[in-house]
Every structure is written in C-alpha cells, then in structure tokens.
Amino acid sequence: MYSDKVMDHFQNPRNVGEIEDASGVGTVGNAKCGDIMRIYLDIDENQVIRDCKFKTFGCGAAVATSSMATELVKGKNIQEALQVTNKAVMEALDGLPPVKVHCSLLAEEAIHAALWDYAEKHGIKIEGLSKPKSDIHEGEEEEEEEY
Amino acid sequence: MYSDKVMDHFQNPRNVGEIEDASGVGTVGNAKCGDIMRIYLDIDENQVIRDCKFKTFGCGAAVATSSMATELVKGKNIQEALQVTNKAVMEALDGLPPVKVHCSLLAEEAIHAALWDYAEKHGIKIEGLSKPKSDIHEGEEEEEEEY
Amino acid sequence: MSKRIYLDNAATTKTATEVVEAMLPYFTENYGNPSSVYDLAATSKEAITKAREQIAAVIGAEPKEIYFTAGGTEADNWALEATYELLCKKGNHIITTKIEHHAILHTCEYLEKNRGARVTYLDVDENGIVKLEDLEKAITPETILISVMFANNEIGSIQPIKEIGQIAKEHGIYFHTDAVQAFGQVPIDVDEYHIDMLSSSAHKINGPKGIGFLYIRKGVKIRSFIHGGAQERKRRAGTENVPGIVGYGAAAERAARTMQERTEVERKLRDYLIERITKEIPYCRLNGDPVKRLPNNVNISFQFIEGESLLIFLDGAGICASSGSACTSGSLDPSHVLLAIGLPHEIAHGSLRLTLSEETTKEDLDYVVEKLKEIVARLRDMSPLYED
C-alpha cells in the first residue's frame, strides 16, 4: 500500500534520535489515532537548521514522513523550513494512501511546534508561525467518503 | 427429483387413452397449477372396474400418478377403488417430492369424479362418495413452509 | 448419458476454463485477506482492483463505481432497499414492471408490506416491452426510483433502456436496471443510457456463481446493505470473495472481448431454431419480441402440453432446457412474465425456454428440433385438451 520511497524511509528512517540541548523541541499528537511525534532542532546563529532529529510513535506513514520531513528541513533557514508543508513531504515520498494523509500533518505540525519552542526560548517572533494547537486534529471531522 | 418408479410411470405411462362409451368419466382440474386430468372407467355388471384409461395435462408427477392410479383401480370393485387414495398412489410410486403431493390428489379426485358420473348415470348411490368439487384445490391454502 | 446439449444458459453457464484458471491461485497461494497490511494481502488487493477495472470497462463506468456483491439478487435488493431508505422522506413511490425477476418483485413486495412503499408495476406489450407513455403517466412527485430490467430472463425482450433513462433523468428520478441477463451480451453504457444503478451476476456470463456487482453512479449516496467491516469503501461489508471477484473480472473481460462475434453467431442460430420450430411444429408461438431480443434466447409455447413434462422428456434425450410452467418452480403459478404478455394460463404452462451458448452448434439444434417434434406429439396424445 505504500510507495517504495515511503517503505525506504520507514525501514531505514533518517535522523532518528534526540538532540541534547536542542534549540527547539516540538511534540505533537493525534488524538484520534493516538500517535505522537517529537522533533528536535539544532538552529545556528544565522537561523539555519544545522541538525534535526525525531522520535515517532506511529504508523508507517508517520515514521516515513518524520524521516522525510527532517531531511527536508535540514540545512534550511527558518523561513524556508516553514514552507515544508505536509504536501511537500508527501510529494517527496511519492504520495500516501488517502487514509494516511493525516499522518503527514503530524510532521508539519511537529516542525512548527519545534520552531515555536525555539522562538519562545529566544524571545523572537517568527513571521507566519502561530502557536501550535495541543492536538492538531482537534475538531477535525471524520473524512466523508466521496461516493 | 423423482423416484425411479415415478420416472418409469411418467416415461412409460400405462393406460393412456380414452374409453368409448365409458361407464363413467371424470375430469378434474387444479385451478392453481392449471393442470387437468380425465379418467375413463369401464365398469361391469358386478361393479368391477374392467378397464380404466386416462388423459392428463400436467407435470411429471401428475402423469405418473394418473398412470399408477389407473393400474391400481383396474380389476377392483367400486368399494375397493374408493380406497385408492392419493396416499396409496404415492406409496406405490415410492413417494413424491413435498411440493408435488398436491398432484397426486388430482388422481384420487378424478377417480372419484368418474365413479360419481357412473353412479349418476346408473341412478345408484355409492356409499362414502360425495359429489366432486369442481376444483379440488378450491380454498386450499398455499402450503406454509415449516421453519 | 452420452449426449448432453445444454440450452439453459439463462439459468446459469459453465464457468469458462480460463476463468477457473484465473481464480485458482487465489485459493491456495494468494489467499491473503485484502484488508491486511502485509505483502500477501497486497496481491489480493491488486487482483480486486484489476477485476474492478475489467468490469467497469464493459459498461463505461469508473472502477470505483463498481461494488461487488454475492450475486444479482443481492445487488437488486440493495439498490431498491437502500434507495428507498435514502429517499423515503422525499417520496415513497417506486415504478417497476410486471416482468421483473423475483429479486426485484419480492423486494418491492417487502417494501410495500413492511416499509410503507407504494409500487407501480408497469404492464408490457404483447412482446414484453414496456410502453414509455405508461412510464411517463406513472410518474408522480413522490416517485423516487424507476427500476426496469435491461433484458428479460424468460422471453429475452430488451427494454428501451436509453429512453427510460432519459425520462428518469428529466424527472430527476434515480434509475436502476437489473442487467443480469444483459451484461456481457449486449452493449451497455451507463452514461449514454443514464443509468444510476445496475445489477449483474457473474454466473450468467461463464463466471463463477456467488458473485455479482452493483454499479452505483458517483453521487448516488445510498447506504450499505450489509453492515460490518470497511470493505468496498465501507459500502459492502464482508471479507471479499477474492477468487470470485477475480473470476468475475476475467469473465467480464472475456465476454466483452468476444461479444460481437459470439452474439452474431448466436443470433443466427437463434433465428434458425425459432424458424424451424414454429414452422415444423403446429400450435406453437414465439414469446417475446422477435427483434429486440437477447441474442441467445428462444421461448416458445406449445399448446395443450405442460412444461415440466416436456423438460423431463427433453432431459431424457440429453437436452437441458427450462420452462415457465408452474410445475417446474415450486410455486404453482405459471410464469408471471408469460401472463404479463397476455398468455392464458394453459398456454403459459406449455412454454419452453432454450438459451444458447457459444458452444451451441447447428447440429445440436437440428437434433433438438427432431426430439422436440417427437416429444410434443407424444405429450399431446396424452393431453385431454388436444383433439386431433
């Protein structure tokens, strides 16, 4: 059911782990499926993401999107990192099954949450970034099957 | 679905035909299935059935029961012939499928009707014989499946 | 019995060898439950996807508009009951015909008796064709569904489906057609014919028994009929009959591929058989439309004789056929279809249906005609209705 790219990133996930004394850490969860993702960012003085690691409790898609998302933000500056949407991650993975699209939102939100943490710690404001919801799927409706 | 005996009497029916100037003729029909049976009796002065013939428009079971019924009444006297019930005919045929039991009633009734005709023509009364209904299945209920 | 000529292909068909071969791996090798995660299940899932595509292609549908069922009967039940439930607040009126299969008629009766539906059963003309004026007249503001079979299983008459679809569309009424006899036998295009739902069954086209489908046009939001797991996009629960679905796909592909050539041959043989019987046997008549007729259907009534007797004698001669006689069915009423085209009871009783297949030869039919002559003569001799 998964593309080869997803399977590769799932079976050989990049950037698994933690960063000690990270510049920013973001943890998000999906109340519905119960999955949890934590992203660690190491950001240098030029606001460039030097390193990025993750830990994920979740399905294959969640792991693969974590892996791909960390790959994509590494080396980018904060503004660029904000452009790494779940769509971008899915595209980079050659797509996800429809029922798994929501998993990729987890990765996007985890990055945002980590950036928010960074901003708070450093007392700065990042253009275009708002406070992460405690649960990204709050209030989300069960997707209607389109018949 | 039919026993070997039924198949034999159906494929090689005994006593098919008509009797000219028969002592008694009985025609009965089944309103539901639309089938028709006519029995001719040749009865001698001792009230013994010398000969018996039939014509039937009906299913395999109807033809076979006609054939068997004519065989059974031949040589019998009137009182004995009255004992040739549909049950007796069915037994002689090694049984009929449940849905075909009603067909055997046709034969019984046709014999009764022929005997009635004989009695009327000769102005006699036969003990235990009542006027045949015009349609033997009048008022009969659709058989309930026993679940 | 040495010789066997099977002329009851409207009842069911032989499963084609290539169809059985397509199915076999899904019993003992690729037996995974398609809902599972592992690779073995992916094989089953892909096989279902392929079958859905094969079938959709035959009727110009999208694959995801095809929902597999256990057969034509379930598909008919589903279409009627679920449409009724969806729309009964809008109206409770259904229009169908007097010549539908029992899968439609008995479902309508159920809806009338237990669920408050009102059903109009349209008459047909003497050839078994629905009159469009009647349909137009029957439509009321409460009408929520029109269900007219594509082709009749007994007398083979083909309905003016496109025109019916057009009328349904103009009135904004859903249109369902029972195409169990038509699928794979005549060209069907759900868009051109404005069909919203369509039922079909694999075993009528050399596929396996126990598998069918309901086509549901995108946007028709009827509920699922069988509740449970999330199979068939949550619309038909139950572990998928993978070998059956694969077999259906193969049979549909095959039927479409061979349709033109096959039906051309069948049509010629059909007309040959009709001509010989009606010319050579007295007191008989063809039932159903001579032209708007399934390519493989012959239905003839023989006066003065009864169908079951005829069938048993034909069976004795190695010929498998069927009849609209009461006596064959367990119910005692003669075929409602033959009565609907105006046959009196006793003639309806003496009807014979011969339905050809691609394997039928002219020699077979010559043999059938000869036997038929003998048997009909013999039964007439036995009949109290026949005076010669």
Place this chain on the structure above:
Amino acid sequence: MSKRIYLDNAATTKTATEVVEAMLPYFTENYGNPSSVYDLAATSKEAITKAREQIAAVIGAEPKEIYFTAGGTEADNWALEATYELLCKKGNHIITTKIEHHAILHTCEYLEKNRGARVTYLDVDENGIVKLEDLEKAITPETILISVMFANNEIGSIQPIKEIGQIAKEHGIYFHTDAVQAFGQVPIDVDEYHIDMLSSSAHKINGPKGIGFLYIRKGVKIRSFIHGGAQERKRRAGTENVPGIVGYGAAAERAARTMQERTEVERKLRDYLIERITKEIPYCRLNGDPVKRLPNNVNISFQFIEGESLLIFLDGAGICASSGSACTSGSLDPSHVLLAIGLPHEIAHGSLRLTLSEETTKEDLDYVVEKLKEIVARLRDMSPLYED
C-alpha cells in the same frame, strides 16, 4: 521473499487443497443451476444437500436448519435485522457486547439509527469475558434478542455460551451467536448451548471466501434477508454458490475430523509462543483470557510501539500478522475490543495478533520470537514514549 510464515489465520486461511479439489467439478462439469429440472441440476442439488449435512453435523443441527449465505457478515446482518423486524412489535431491545465484530456492531447501529431499536452493549471483564450478572441485569420485558459472539476474533476469548443460552431460554428471548471464529475450532452443540441462531464463515476454516451460513433453529420464523427466488427453502434468494457450498461442506467435515488433534497441537504451540514472548520481551502483556481462549490465538501488547509499524517490519521478515492498531484498519480508532478490556489507547496501539494454523511449527515460532525481539527493540528506540 523466500520465507513466509503466515500467522494471520483469524483474518483468513489458505483454502485446503482437498477443499479446492472438491469444488472444481462444480465449475466446469456439474455447473447446473440446482433449481432446474434436468439431471445435471440434480447433481448440484445433491452436492448442496451433502454439504448441508456435513455442516449440520458439526454443530448438532438438522440439515434444514442450515441456510447458506455469502459469509459471516451477511449471516450476522440477517439474524439481527430479521429478528428485529419479526419481534419489534413485542419489544425493541437487543442485548449484545462491546467486543462484537463490526458485522454485529454496525448492524446494531443501523437498527438504532434507522429502525428504532434500543441496544445494550455489555461490558466485558479484563480478560474479555462477558459477566453473566450484567446480562441478567440488562434484560427487560422489551428484550427480544441476545447476541453474544462465541469467541472473539482479536483476543480469542471464549464466552460462557451455554450459560448465556440458558439465561436467554429462561427468559424466552432468542439467542444468536456469531461463531465465525469458533466454528470448527471448538466443539459446539446448538441444543446443549440453547443457541437459536448461529453465524459462520467458510474462509476461517480453510474453506473458500464468500460463503457462510446462518443456522436458524426450527420454529424461529425470521424472514428472509435477501428477497427473490425460492432458493434455500425460500429463505435466502439468489442462485446458489454451488462450488462455494461444496467447499464449505468439505472444509467443515475436515475441520471437525481434525479438530481434536489439531487444536491440541495448536494449544501447545500457542502457549509456548506466549510464554517465550512474555518472558523474553520486556513491557508486554497478554490480552484475552489465558485459558478460555481459542486454541490458535495469541494477542500481545507491546508498550511504547505502534502496531502498523510492527506489522510492516514483520512482513519484511516474511511474517504475516495483524494488529488492533488504529493505523492498520482505515478507521483511526484503536480496536474497540482492546479498549473494552481496559487497555489505554497507546497500549492498544501496540498490540499484535498472531493466529496459528495446523501448518505452524515450533521452528516458525522460534524464528518469530527472534525477529520480534529485534523489531520491538528497534521501534522502541524510535519511540518518544520509551526511555531506556
């Protein structure tokens, strides 16, 4: 993939070779429609009769109490909907459990939403067993049906069916049991257990997919669920799936014949596997009753990890298994069964179901344990919940 160890026999099983062989003649030789008159049809009819006898024998029923359906799901839907329709004038209350299969739960929801039913979903204890006091307490004068599954498909717990049947009988309430997982795996006697209706599905016992049955005790006058032709004594319309029915008969006979020996072996292997996993892998627990448990079911939760990931890695190692994780199913909620026995969400997510077959060997299981250790460790390393 060179090695494949199939441990998902609760999802579906391989169709046994002897079963496929029994089916084959009914595709291309004895393909007659059993409702027909001719000899060819008689062969199909006899084959169905034989299968019905084979199946009835397994549960101590009479053959005519067995009605073939397209699977366990249809049988479940039928039992619930038709009983409700039959008795809703007497009362609208149904009692079932929180751990039923979706075929029961979603049908109950349908009856609640659309047909005015009131349903009580009984809790189960921490081992997944219904408490009889709860059942007694739930009964009201309006209760018309108790439906409790014989054995659970996820955690394998076996219910006190005999006691439940006794209670139902004492209160004059119909008792239905979904025995899809139990039929052919544990002894069942419909009289001894006071079962009025019982659902089953062939593909769970090495029979084909797409065929099941509903046992209906003589005297229980529920209507047919699928309307149409007069098949199955007018109670289940649709051309019979003859090969499927024959296959089911063969599979049932085979399952009954091998039951004792087979399940003895499976029970030992099951307990061996449970013991090794729970001893050798930290932070895990067995779900379901250790004793009142299907002979082939192992269900274990691993803390800190998620089921789908586990399954994909196992698949990579050639092991087919399943999980109660949300992520595997298309629905996002974790297994309602695991929640019902009191597991918190995150632990329910990390559950693994391994269901053995007669082909499973100790060597297979040793391999599975080794792989499982590696994979669990790896996933825990990746998990934000796990701190070692």
